[in-house]
Amino acid sequence: MRTAINKKRGYTIIETMISIALFIIIILAGMNALLNANLLHQKSQNMRSIMDNLSFVMEDMSRNMRTGSNFHCVLQNDPPITSTSSPVLSQPQSCTSGWAVAFEFASGVTSNYDDQWVYYVDNTGKIFRATTGPYVQAAFVQMTPDEVVITSAYPFSVLGAGVGSSDNQQPLIGIKLVGTITIKNVVTPFSIQTSVSQRVVDI
């Protein structure tokens, strides 16, 4: 009787424990890898949508400046933009490095200086755009997401903004965006640069 029971096949408690332990260890490692992969995927997805946004902002600026005219670069020491006359956005102004650019939009009215488009970088590193005056705070729309911080405080340069005999250069606008993208404590630097030549003939 006793020998019969002993001869029964099956797992001993030790075998079962070992197999369960192994199973748990492998599953834990697998879950960890899976969660990590998911996290990584989310990070790269976030990164991509932010890069898309950055690309959009750059494209928006360069496209509108290309088709615009009458550029006014707001200089380092100029006061904050509060109205069309402060600083005088209607006057063409060249610069090596400015923190804002105002210009006549492609379909704007040249005699109306209250419909200039304005792009600027504020002191927290966000890009803002206004498409019409009065240029009060509420007129500006934030273009970049909070994850993007532009560290180049003076990203614009304008060459040959004037018109006529005093100026013999087709306007050329340089844009340099240097900054960082921060997603969940991961900081990715970027540095994009382009120049645009005004399409409208400078006469």
Added chain:
Amino acid sequence: MKYNFNKNFKKGFTLVETLVAISIFSASLLAVMAVLSSGIASTNYTKTKLTASYLAQEGIEFIRNMRDTYVLYDVTSAQNGWNTFNTKLTGASCQTTGCYFDDQSLDYNSRNQAITLITPVACGGPCPQLKYDSVTGKYGYNNLWQNTVFTRKISITPIAGGNEVKVTSTVSWTQGSGSYTEVFSENLFNWVE
């Protein structure tokens, strides 16, 4: 003797079975890792490509700006402006070895500064790498600046008739084990009669 005989019949994995199991497991693991790493690599690639495409566009814009400035402001005649523009480009071997445009001496502040005062430089062999100024964030050709991965080459192809020229701006870079290029081109016309 009998004991030993029984022992040989004990169940278990053979070496081959174990090896097959391990190899299948590691192959699937490798596949997953490859997918993950290619995801990260392509995100990085997107970032570099974005930078490269704007730099390539910049090359076109420089030449376009030169064309417009020459044609508009040549003191002799607009036709002469177009001709001088072409002479400058061919003089810098833009149509053979390719050339690059160094805007370092472009004084943005000066009212008298014209882009026409700057001559494109022949690459003469492989074009120089773009440098980067970490203070201002500018890409250019100042030797004191730090190296970047990018090389920009501008080349032109005159189109029959003499009133059209095709400008090609190529930015190339290496990343990981691959080398990539971003090619933009635009046709510029002599728009004055």
